[in-house]
Amino acid sequence: MNINPLKLRLSEMRGLRGAFSFYRDRIERFDKDLKAFLQVLQSSAEETERSFPFSLKDNILALGTRTTCSSRILENYESPYDATVTCKLKESGGHLLGKTNLDEFAMGSSTENSAFFTSRNPWDLSRIPGGSSGGSAAAVAAGLTPFALGSDTGGSVRQPASMCGIVGFKPTYGLVSRYGLVAFASSLDQIGPMTRCVQDAADVMSIISGHDVKDSTTVKSSLSFNIDLKGEVKGLKMAVPEEMLDYRGLEDGVKASFMDAVEELKRAGAVIEKISIPSVKYAVATYYLIAPAEASSNLSRFDGIRFGPRHEATNYDELVSRNRDMGFGREVKRRILLGTFTLSAAYYDAYYRKALRTRKLMANELKAVLTEFDFILNPSSPVVAPVIGEISDPLSYYLMDIYTIPANVAGLPSISVPIAPVDGLPTGMLLTGRRFSDVKLLEAASFIEGFSPAYEDGLTRIAERWVE
Template identity: 60%
Template sequence: MPNKFLRMKIKELVNLKDKESIFRFFNDRINTYNDELNAFTEIIPDPDRTSGEGPLNGIPYALKDNILARGTKTTCGSKILSNYKSVYDATVTKRLRDSGAILMGKTNMDEFAMGSSTEFSAFGPSKNPWDANRVPGGSSGGSAAAVAAGLVPFALGSDTGGSIRQPAAFCGVVGYKPSYGLVSRYGLVAFASSLDQIGPITRCVDDAVEVAKVIIGFDPDDSTTIEHPLNFENEEPKDLTGLKFALPGEMIEYPGLQESVKEVFIKMVESIEKAGGIVEKVSIPSLKYVVATYYLIAPGEASSNLSRYDGIRYGQRKDADRYEEVVNQSRDFGFGDEVKRRILLGTFTLSAAYYDAYYRKALRVRKLISKEINEILSKYDFVINPTSPIVAPKIGEISDPLTYYLMDIYTIPANLAGLPAISLPAGAYEGLPVGFQMMARRFEDVRMLNTARILEKLSPSYDENGLARIAERWY
């Protein structure tokens, strides 16, 4: 099959008449390369290709393994759910099926989306297509690796503290987290319900828009979705002239920012200024608290959401004589170390003795962070920063949990404030991709996406077709 399909955007693929050739091409790539990448945990041998003709008709895609698709396994990367089969479709899955998209399989992830590398998966780590000795990021690492290697044109991930954008940055592709409430979470296995959001990983902003048009929309099955129709046909700005970009000093002066990442990011900033954009350094003092705030709120919500996995109602059961032993042994067997760590942390902070001292205080700081970011966005069009302070580390290189937690320092603010954010490939350092993140006011997703289209043209990471480059290894 011709590699020309790797050089075509989704809209161009949709317009091709020979949909079976497109399917066979990507199906062959998955079967050829997945053993090397471990991007998929389940490959559907003969996916349904008769689901109707819609805006994504005939386009193959992959689904992160915490999003339900009827008849497929939904393991969340955990032993405790290794045998669970979805009995219904998530809303996003149904909408994609109705649009004509073809589900090729489920992608690997950090267990219950708790991680930044996809190393915390019960099914082994996924590999970064740019360097198989390195992580693809997480928790949506399998989705990012699949798109970056050209195994599928797009994939869905979930983003609780950066789990779409950070792996997109590590793998040199586009990761878009919509405003909280635009995309239904019905059928997404919950990690932290006030932070989780589903979004696309693609090779260009145009493709992210095509997917967003399908999955965004009010859903009566999810009370957190909002009736806020977006006009994707808004005229795209022709240039950056007059647009104001805020660069928080707390982010660019963060001591954990690798010099190589900073160098690539600054080159992108200089390109924005040459193109007519206005970049000004600002201060958002509360940003220094984002990691601590997130790791009090998210584990607290997780400890509540994961309490259902007891081997009785949900999850694999380990038999024992007493109820307490069944629960304890089932959880001890089924949950990995990182999930146990976060459940313990969350249960501790929600306990009566420490609720006011930790959890309630974190909720107040979350409001402060949101207030300060929104005050900046009332004066500027966008907030920009590197997506991750580092390039993709080697598999097994990091063992300290706190180091992993700090990898999300640039992506967490958008989740705490419920804002839209997007990561674009901005260049590379010694062959390893570097991501550029842009954050906008809530529900100004279209304006952000339209501006991101212009920024893509300033990046050296794109080919002549406007698609993020993939390593020659995968052509």
């Protein structure tokens, strides 16, 4: 092949002869170390010169593939239909390369909770790629796929994108259909693209966004993502919440990289002010009451009778108990128990209802800030990617999503863009906008690419070990 697909944007890849064999060859050569993929599909006659390759997080259905959610309880589940996003990509000329690894049922921040194996960070194989869309992030960052879709419930697209040094975009809730996405927390889940540049994210959004009669939470919107991003920030007003900047878990190097990027935005004419959003200090607590409660309801269907392997038992209760005990991993069990507890009659008012009130308060405070400002700025993650196995306390992982959770709680669009690395490890800047400001958000994010050292020739850099 005369043209290297790793140097091309998605719009330039259509019609490129040999793109599919190029990426399959890279997967065969490199994924044994990276462990990003759970399944790799064989070539087919549908891979024409007009088609383009893509990958899916393995909680998104695609006919002819298994959809395991990285769980033993679904390890042999065959997708009976295509998710809406899968259909749209296929209709636009996309052909699926494979399904990527994740934390089981998207519950985690590292892919260490996958029932099968832990994916690796392309910049340091001893470290996590983030999660829960860690396999998707690693595959894109190492150049094993031109782009992938992930799901974002509390940061699961943006946090691994930050840790792997790529772009991760969570659209406004309701812009992308969730039909065919295995539900974790239905009021928070949103599918989003993971790419090597913001323009590619916009191009993917132009395909997958839109109202869907199969998903009643989708909205009819006049937004068009068929745009060529110009990357202008002059005159835009941006807010930096002091509660987030003063968070004691924020690493010094990550903070310094973020503040350097803030200064670059100021030099370009953006108006940036420190503000206070008092409720965001409760974001993690609020999320970990609402999300497990919804997960407790959504995962009740997985009893080992309708889905998954069935283990021998003498009665129905024992059957379901054994099936779930064998099929679910530790983190999934933890969240189901937490959610069931908070929904119980004795504690519903004390915990769940209070969390809903706090969610409303937080959404209103964010809305008020975004009425005055165009965007809210944060680091995407308070830390660079930790070493695999380094963290054993679940709360430490929960707090890694402290910057990304507010956008899910309020249904806002949010994007992570790579900025200067810290000790060779990627970091990201997080921009969050008001509902349906997605295009404006992408425009601002594309400006950051112009000064970020994480880019080369308009695309995020690939670590040397993955470059031919």
